[in-house]
Amino acid sequence: MIEVNDIHKSFGETKVLKGISTSFEPGKTSLIIGQSGAGKTVFLKSLLGLHLPEEGSISYNGQINTEMSIEDKREFRKELGMVFQGSALFDSLNVEENVMFPLTMFTKQTRPEMLERVNTVLKRVDLENSNKKFPAELSGGMQKRVAIARAIIMNPKYLFCDEPNSGLDPSTSILIDNLIQEITDEYKIITVINTHDMNSVMEIGDKIVFLKNGLKAWEGSSKEIFKTDNQAVVDFVYSSNLFKKVREAYLNEK
Amino acid sequence: MNYIEHVGKYFMMLGQVFKAPQKYRVFQDAVFREIEQLGIKSVGIISFISFFIGGVIALQTALNISDPLIPKMLIGFATKRSIILEFAPTFCSIILAGKVGSYITSSIGSMRVTEQIDALEIMGVNSLNYLVLPKIIAAVFFYPFLIILGMFLGIFGGWAAGILSNMFYEADYLEGIQFDFQSFLIFYALIKTVIFAFIIATVPSYHGYYVKGGSLEVGKASTQSVVWTIVIIVIANYFLTQMLLT
Structure with missing residues (x-):
């Protein structure tokens, strides 16, 4: 905690x-x-x-x-694992090397052990068969998934x-x-x-x-945010008409 | 920020750089990668420029010796001395400051503005040690070989210019390059090279590491780093010459 x-x-x-x-x-x-x-x-x-x-x-x-x-x-x-706004993947390393980086730096695992772990994590983020691609060859969503894979590789x-x-x-x-x-x-x-x-x-x-x-x-949960009468929250979260209508619909349903 | 603050920050950066690498295998790989990037990829430009500058020095010397009382072997001697004392260590280092300096600043600067350095720090990696130390080791150990290559090719370029232009005899040139050989001068050139290599690896790294902003600022930092690296090399050259040769 x-x-x-x-x-x-x-x-x-x-x-x-x-x-x-x-x-x-x-x-x-x-x-x-x-x-x-x-x-x-x-x-x-x-x-x-x-x-x-x-x-x-x-x-x-x-x-x-x-x-x-x-x-x-x-x-x-x-x-701790961190996913940055711009993914912050290392440009000079491919997907596999990016995800493997924390293991290479901080563990004494052998290369086959590290590769096994990398493949498990990449499978978890639905990025199989992209091991040898470089960050520049990936879409924004794929880069984020690689960043998540790198963030969780050490079981944070x-x-x-x-x-x-x-x-x-x-x-x-x-x-x-x-x-x-x-x-x-x-x-x-x-x-x-x-x-x-x-x-x-x-x-x-x-x-x-x-x-x-x-x-x-x-502070509260996503359910409570619909019901809150805190004006600052209402002004910020429901500033768009779409979210105002979503809130109204939620409250009317209740 | 004034100059004194920059100098202080530069030396504090070096304090972080010179720490034991966190993983020797990773460090070793990084050193070999930097030898390729900073050294082997510079062999072409250094060879090309050394060969032609050697030729030009020999031709200029030949053109300026019109007095028949001055022996023609002086052409080879002057070419050899100019190349060993100044051209190879200083001029080649200035060329490397331009080529390698801008590469170092832009690569580290891009890592800074795209949060890659923050990612290293958050993982618990000493980013300065990881990024800069392999560059220093690669430059300091590889550039002396590059400068020796520059010396050979410069002297060879002088010989080739003489043969192709018929402005002096091969025998005179060969006699000149063998005349009054002092091994200390080679040693002096290599001492200068090692110090210049250190400057080439660290000053651009400093500019790249502490860049703030976006790609425009990275570009500005690259230009600034090349200018400062050259200025520092020229000043260091003066003091080293005074210390080692007088």
């Missing part, structure tokens, strides 16, 4: 995070939403350990980030995704969302997604954290 306890983070005079507390549970997909500049990226980077909060703490299964030694941090990073306890649907068509976005949710459920990992995609919010949000001006303005 990840427990975030009243974290604050500033850059110079600008206070970006002004005291956020929340928690993320294993086997559940949590989404961080909010307008641009609300502090989502800084919050996600704080969870990843790339930013140290000035006040407050983050604990990962009881291990508090500010009390971790360099060795602990190195070990912690082996337990935590999976972080930064806007995994950006730049994808609606049907591919749904595939990626479903894949992330299935993997979260299957491996019982803690998944935290930073997103602007309201479809993801409706479809896969076991927990949604809404940030506004560096503060947690609301």
Whole structure:
């Protein structure tokens, strides 16, 4: 479990995070939403350990980030997987080498053992027979799936995704969302997604954290977000006519 | 950011670069890959330029020696000395700064702007050590061979120019290149080469690693890195010459 306890983070005079507390549970997909500049990226980077909060703490299964030694941090990073907005695949490596990279760096497995694991993971993300292709030869959706495969190759306890649907068509976005949710459920990992995609919010949000001006303005599930009367959430999530109608239909059905 | 801050940041970068590699097998593969990228792929341009510059030095020297009292073997001697002392180590390093420097900055810079470096860091990989150290090792160990090749081809180019143009006798040229041979001068050229190789590998890496923005900024950083690498090589050349030859 990840427990975030009243974290604050500033850059110079600008206070970006002004005291956020929340928690993320294993086997559940949590989404961080909010307008641009609300502090989502800084919050996600704080969870990843790339930013140290000035006040407050983050604990990962009881291990508090500010009390971790360099060795602990190195070990912690082996337990997390990350899917970047632009996939961040290594251009010079093919699909197989990209996915195998963490195994090559951090395990003593033999090449056949690593290949077996790579093929299992690639099969899991429906990317068989693409082992020798380079990132430039793949579509955006395929690149995201390779990135997910690379993120889960080490059996991480935590999976972080930064806007995994950006730049994808609606049907591919749904595939990626479903894949992330299935993997979260299957491996019982803690998944935290930073997103602007309201479809993801409706479809896969076991927990949604809404940030506004560096503060947690609301949190709840994808069901609860339909019913909320929090004006900030309503203004953000139901800004489009389509989602307004979806909400009205949901509430009328109830 | 002022120059002193850049210098400080550059040396702090080196502090991260010179750490033990996390996996020696991966490091070894990376070194061989960099030898190919930074060294073997530069053999053609260095050979081509060395051969023709050697020819030009020999022709220019021959054209400027009109006094019959000056022995013609001076053409070979001047060509040999110019090539060994300055052309091969310094001029070739400047050429490599242009070719290899822009490649290093753009490849590392692209990795930065496409979050590939962030991906390495999040995985727990020391990205500076992983990306820069193999380049330093490849350049420092391979460039001396490249410069020795440049020396041979430059002197050979001078000989070829003489034969083709009939401006001096082969015997005079051969006598000139054997006259007053000092092995220390080769050693001096190689010391310079090793230091220039280090500059060629690290200064462009610094510019690429700390680039901010998008592809336009990567392009600007590549140009800037080539300019700074050449400036630093020229300044280092002056001080090395003063330290080693006076």
